[in-house]
Amino acid sequence: xxxxxxxxxxxxxxxxxxxxxxxxxxxxxxxxxxxxxxxxxxxxxxxxxxxxxxxxxxxxxxxxxxxxxxxxxxxxxxxxxxxxxxxxxxxxxxxxxxxxxxxxxxxxxxxxxxxxxxxxxxxxxxxxxxxxxxxxxxxxxxxxxxxxxxxxxxxxxxxxxxxxxxxxxxxxxxxxxxxxxxxxxxxxxxxxxxxxxxxxxxxxxxxxxxxxxxxxxxxxxxxxxxxxxxxxxxxxxxxxxxxxxxxxxxxxxxxxxxxxxxxxxxxxxxxxxxxxxxxxxxxxxxxxxxxxxxxxxxxxxxxxxxxx
Amino acid sequence: xxxxxxxxxxxxxxxxxxxxxxxxxxxxxxxxxxxxxxxxxxxxxxxxxxxxxxxxxxxxxxxxxxxxxxxxxxxxxxxxxxxxxxxxxxxxxxxxxxxxxxxxxxxxxxxxxxxxxxxxxxxxxxxxxxxxxxxxxxxxxxxxxxxxxxxxxxxxxxxxxxxxxxxxxxxxxxxxxxxxxxxxxxxxxxxxxxxxxxxxxxxxxxxxxxxxxxxxxxxxxxxxxxxxxxxxxxxxxxxxxxxxxxxxxxxxxxxxxxxxxxxxxxxxxxxxxxxxxxxxxxxxxxxxxxxxxxxxxxxxxxxxxxxxxxxxxx
Amino acid sequence: xxxxxxxxxxxxxxxxxxxxxxxxxxxxxxxxxxxxxxxxxxxxxxxxxxxxxxxxxxxxxxxxxxxxxxxxxxxxxxxxxxxxxxxxxxxxxxxxxxxxxxxxxxxxxxxxxxxxxxxxxxxxxxxxxxxxxxxxxxxxxxxxxxxxxxxxxxxxxxxxxxxxxxxxxxxxxxxxxxxxxxxxxxxxxxxxxxxxxxxxxxxxxxxxxxxxxxxxxxxxxxxxxxxxxxxxxxxxxxxxxxxxxxxxxxxxxxxxxxxxxxxxxxxxxxxxxxxxxxxxxxxxxxxxxxxxxxxxxxxxxxxxxxxxxxxxxxxxxxxxxxxxxxxxxxxxxxxxxxxxxxxxxxxxxxxxxxxxxxxxxxxxxxxxxxxxxxx
Numbered sequence: 001x002x003x004x005x006x007x008x009x010x011x012x013x014x015x016x017x018x019x020x021x022x023x024x025x026x027x028x029x030x031x032x033x034x035x036x037x038x039x040x041x042x043x044x045x046x047x048x049x050x051x052x053x054x055x056x057x058x059x060x061x062x063x064x065x066x067x068x069x070x071x072x073x074x075x076x077x078x079x080x081x082x083x084x085x086x087x088x089x090x091x092x093x094x095x096x097x098x099x100x101x102x103x104x105x106x107x108x109x110x111x112x113x114x115x116x117x118x119x120x121x122x123x124x125x126x127x128x129x130x131x132x133x134x135x136x137x138x139x140x141x142x143x144x145x146x147x148x149x150x151x152x153x154x155x156x157x158x159x160x161x162x163x164x165x166x167x168x169x170x171x172x173x174x175x176x177x178x179x180x181x182x183x184x185x186x187x188x189x190x191x192x193x194x195x196x197x198x199x200x201x202x203x204x205x206x207x208x209x210x211x212x213x214x215x216x217x218x219x220x221x222x223x224x225x226x227x228x229x230x231x232x233x234x235x236x237x238x239x240x241x242x243x244x245x246x247x248x249x250x251x252x253x254x255x256x257x258x259x260x261x262x263x264x265x266x267x268x269x270x271x272x273x274x275x276x277x278x279x280x281x282x283x284x285x286x287x288x289x290x291x292x293x294x295x296x297x298x299x300x301x302x303x304x305x306x307x308x
Numbered sequence: 309x310x311x312x313x314x315x316x317x318x319x320x321x322x323x324x325x326x327x328x329x330x331x332x333x334x335x336x337x338x339x340x341x342x343x344x345x346x347x348x349x350x351x352x353x354x355x356x357x358x359x360x361x362x363x364x365x366x367x368x369x370x371x372x373x374x375x376x377x378x379x380x381x382x383x384x385x386x387x388x389x390x391x392x393x394x395x396x397x398x399x400x401x402x403x404x405x406x407x408x409x410x411x412x413x414x415x416x417x418x419x420x421x422x423x424x425x426x427x428x429x430x431x432x433x434x435x436x437x438x439x440x441x442x443x444x445x446x447x448x449x450x451x452x453x454x455x456x457x458x459x460x461x462x463x464x465x466x467x468x469x470x471x472x473x474x475x476x477x478x479x480x481x482x483x484x485x486x487x488x489x490x491x492x493x494x495x496x497x498x499x500x501x502x503x504x505x506x507x508x509x510x511x512x513x514x515x516x517x518x519x520x521x522x523x524x525x526x527x528x529x530x531x532x533x534x535x536x537x538x539x540x541x542x543x544x545x546x547x548x549x550x551x552x553x554x555x556x557x558x559x560x561x562x563x564x565x566x567x568x569x570x571x572x573x574x575x576x577x578x579x580x581x582x583x584x585x586x587x588x589x590x591x592x593x594x595x596x597x598x599x600x601x602x603x604x605x606x607x608x609x610x611x612x613x614x615x616x617x618x619x620x621x622x
Numbered sequence: 623x624x625x626x627x628x629x630x631x632x633x634x635x636x637x638x639x640x641x642x643x644x645x646x647x648x649x650x651x652x653x654x655x656x657x658x659x660x661x662x663x664x665x666x667x668x669x670x671x672x673x674x675x676x677x678x679x680x681x682x683x684x685x686x687x688x689x690x691x692x693x694x695x696x697x698x699x700x701x702x703x704x705x706x707x708x709x710x711x712x713x714x715x716x717x718x719x720x721x722x723x724x725x726x727x728x729x730x731x732x733x734x735x736x737x738x739x740x741x742x743x744x745x746x747x748x749x750x751x752x753x754x755x756x757x758x759x760x761x762x763x764x765x766x767x768x769x770x771x772x773x774x775x776x777x778x779x780x781x782x783x784x785x786x787x788x789x790x791x792x793x794x795x796x797x798x799x800x801x802x803x804x805x806x807x808x809x810x811x812x813x814x815x816x817x818x819x820x821x822x823x824x825x826x827x828x829x830x831x832x833x834x835x836x837x838x839x840x841x842x843x844x845x846x847x848x849x850x851x852x853x854x855x856x857x858x859x860x861x862x863x864x865x866x867x868x869x870x871x872x873x874x875x876x877x878x879x880x881x882x883x884x885x886x887x888x889x890x891x892x893x894x895x896x897x898x899x900x901x902x903x904x905x906x907x908x909x910x911x912x913x914x915x916x917x918x919x920x921x922x923x924x925x926x927x928x929x930x931x932x933x934x935x936x937x938x939x940x941x942x943x944x945x946x947x948x949x950x951x952x953x954x955x956x957x958x959x960x961x962x963x964x965x966x967x968x969x970x971x972x973x974x975x976x977x978x979x980x981x982x983x984x985x986x987x988x989x990x991x992x993x994x995x996x997x
Contacts, residue, residue, distance in 0.1 A: 025516070027519075028516035031518035032517070039402065046426055075696060124335055131602060133539055133546075135601075136545070137575070139602075171539070176539075179532045179536075200322075201319065218493075221493055221494075224424075229431065235582065238708060251708040259432050286428045286429055369845055
């Protein structure tokens with residue numbers, strides 16, 4: 001040890017002023033290089049995918065008829081019409097899914113972090129959520145089909161799709177909210193209890209707001225994923241080229257279903273009608289989610305507790 | 309000694325019951341799904357003429373002579389997910405650390421937003437982009453790997469053609485791109501919340517930036533990062549339509565432990581043939597495959613949890 | 623706004639008059655410039671379409687007929703304003719399943735109902751049989767990409783051998799024998815098939831079984847049984863896979879043959895025949911029904927596949943609309959009848975423009991009889 005206690009007449013050499021050894025410098029440099037490298041590696045496919053979607057899809061987006069008409073009066077290979085029917089379907093199905101999945105998922109996360117730790121139910125719940133996260137979307141859809149349509153005898157509809165999407169959304173909401181809630185420092189909770197605040201109020205007024213931005217980010221991630229799912233749409237609802245505002249009855253279009261429809265029936269060469277439609281629909285979905293994301297970020301920033 | 313009787317406030321009780329109830333609902337839900345899968349699968353499993361777990365054929369066209377085995381499906385599913393994780397996990401870790409520790413603020417925020425946008429791209433588009441745009445570009449790399457490292461089985465000759473198009477390699481890369489936003493976003497959130505006292509303490513001891521990360525950020529964020537990766541793995545195992553579009557199905561040839569093979573995963577197999585579920589017994593065969601996926605996810609998550617230990621705080 | 627109402631009424635009467643006039647008048651006969659022996663394209667007399675009934679009408683099934691059904695729906699909406707038809711193209715199997723489950727009003731299938739499906743359909747129709755009405759006939763192409771070979775002739779036997787792996791290189795003597803004067807490279811043949819279950823596959827395999835003189839023993843069905851090559855997802859997937867590989871060959875609906883894919887000619891014994899709607903029409907002359915005399919117009923296509931009609935292209939698929947003979951409620955029956963009547967008549971010309979083969983007169987008569995008998 002470089003202790004200089006024995007030489008009290010010498011100035012103290014504090015480690016803070018020692019030169020960093022070359023080995024440590026090298027490791028640090030290497031780490032920096034690797035970080036920048038992973039950034040660059042990630043940038044490539046990221047930009048590539050988004051560029052492809054934007055470049056291929058931009059052709060019809062800026063026109064109002066894209067957003068205000070549906071394909072009802074237009075044939076598969078005719079130019080014209082718009083995706084209103086699909087946008088309506090996607091938004092309705094996604095919204096209803098979120099209304100069910102977010103409170104449920106959040107409450108499960110709260111249970112796992114605040115009330116559950118150590119209990120048997122919590123351990124079982126954690127495992128179950130893990131399993132649910134691995135259920136393929138087609139299996140979730142088949143389950144809802146067996147339950148909602150075969151057993152309950154109800155017709156196929158957008159609502160059945162929402163139910164299947166709930167199954168897909170819950171694990172992501174639970175897992176991400178759980179992580180966010182866990183890393184809220186216990187000091188905050190304890191300070192709140194010390195002030196006599198009931199536990200539930202602590203959770204609602206102290207813990208949740210602290211973790212809010214992370215939770216919202218997790219919810220957005222989950223929502224983005226479910227709004228782009230195709231498999232439940234194939235099984236649980238039919239495609240309609242007309243706008244259908246009724247979530248509970250009849251065929252309803254949605255953006256992924258529209259894309260799948262185009263893929264199955266139209267050729268995909270650049271410049272063809274099918275090409276413009278499918279990439280246009282993809283870009284539409286990305287734009288919608290980006291918008292929702294933006295709104296959510298702004299809201300969370302307003303609601304979150306101010307950092308000093 | 310007076311017994312300490314704490315009054316349980318009604319608000320507390322209600323809230324606690326609500327959240328416990330939510331946990332019960334979710335457990336019941338998964339139990340129901342498992343039950344549904346079992347009920348549908350058992351008749352088919354009974355009628356199976358070959359060993360379900362070890363056979364590599366899949367022929368459900370004749371309801372009276374069902375011959376289906378999941379080994380090939382299992383191998384392909386695991387391979388694609390493995391390739392995806394091997395690529396996505398380190399890259400996501402790097403990006404998350406980069407965004408929280410290295411990047412200037414003006415770069416970090418918009419870039420994080422753009423990564424999150426990637427999650428908004430629907431899976432069918434990833435499938436199309438993968439097979440139409442990415443595969444031709446990956447082909448030279450794949451070919452180089454095959455030529456120089458071909459003596460290692462996983463880089464050996466594939467069983468589909470065009471040789472480097474609809475392969476597990478392509479599918480794995482596309483999956484990795486799909487997983488990046490999930491793992492990165494969650495990890496980033498966790499790393500950002502590393503307690504400042506820890507970081508400042510490390511800096512005060514003269515640590516370099518990398519050492520700060522190694523001693524404070526990583527240990528703190530390890531559980532969150534693994535949790536995020538498990539979420540990503542779940543997505544990879546269950547991804548349906550993207551893989552159905554990308555992967556070519558080799559006829560008459562089996563999975564050969566090469567990443568340049570094609571094949572079907574559990575999910576893509578079910579999706580490709582779902583529309584033919586007219587016969588409950590044949591349908592049961594596919595459901596049985598779904599059941600295996602269920603069990604597989606469980607096993608992997610169990611292992612992951614065992615590795616990172618009990619996650620209850622410190 | 624009170625002024626608008628009489629104007630509105632006048633407008634409605636005027637447009638109704640126009641619509642009825644359009645319905646009543648026949649466009650010039652469709653067989654302009656394509657005189658086919660006996661298979662004259664149908665004249666379109668739809669003086670009486672009883673519009674009304676359930677809307678939206680829902681159908682599901684075969685992707686091969688999606689383009690045609692879209693045109694049917696469009697013509698139907700023109701003939702009966704306000705009537706909507708939603709058709710979901712998820713495959714013949716899904717169509718049969720959803721029809722039997724009463725989730726849709728009619729199904730679209732590339733193969734007629736048989737066995738358990740027919741029994742379930744009868745149950746769905748309250749104990750009455752379900753009928754298969756052929757409304758869309760489409761050619762199946764054997765598409766290939768081979769540098770330097772712009773014209774290729776195959777026959778049933780050689781095709782069967784290619785698709786089951788007995789012939790593996792392009793310059794095989796069997797292929798060369800059918801293509802005198804063409805230099806075939808010694809490349810390996812890369813076979814593409816559908817990885818998802820498909821009616822196109824089913825019809826193609828039926829053709830191979832019927833026309834190959836015993837060379838195809840792999841069986842038929844919606845899943846490809848050849849055991850060789852690659853499966854790709856959907857006709858789009860097959861087409862783009864063929865485009866990407868020199869020396870690739872596969873089967874698909876004729877509308878996917880473009881941009882680098884060429885359709886092979888078929889020789890049934892009387893010379894090479896090119897894939898045109900006209901030549902397919904010739905092949906339809908040999909159409910025979912599985913239950914002659916009944917309104918269930920399921921066709922026995924094997925006779926067509928095995929036939930050797932000069933100038934006929936035999937590789938076709940007939941897609942059927944599955945309907946209940948009886949058992950619909952009044953609203954649904956009315957709408958189904960109106961929709962199918964328009965489809966079988968006015969709409970046959972527009973679908974011919976898209977590469978489908980319009981119903982020949984004799985077939986159309988039978989179809990209309992069956993439609994009228996729906997109640």
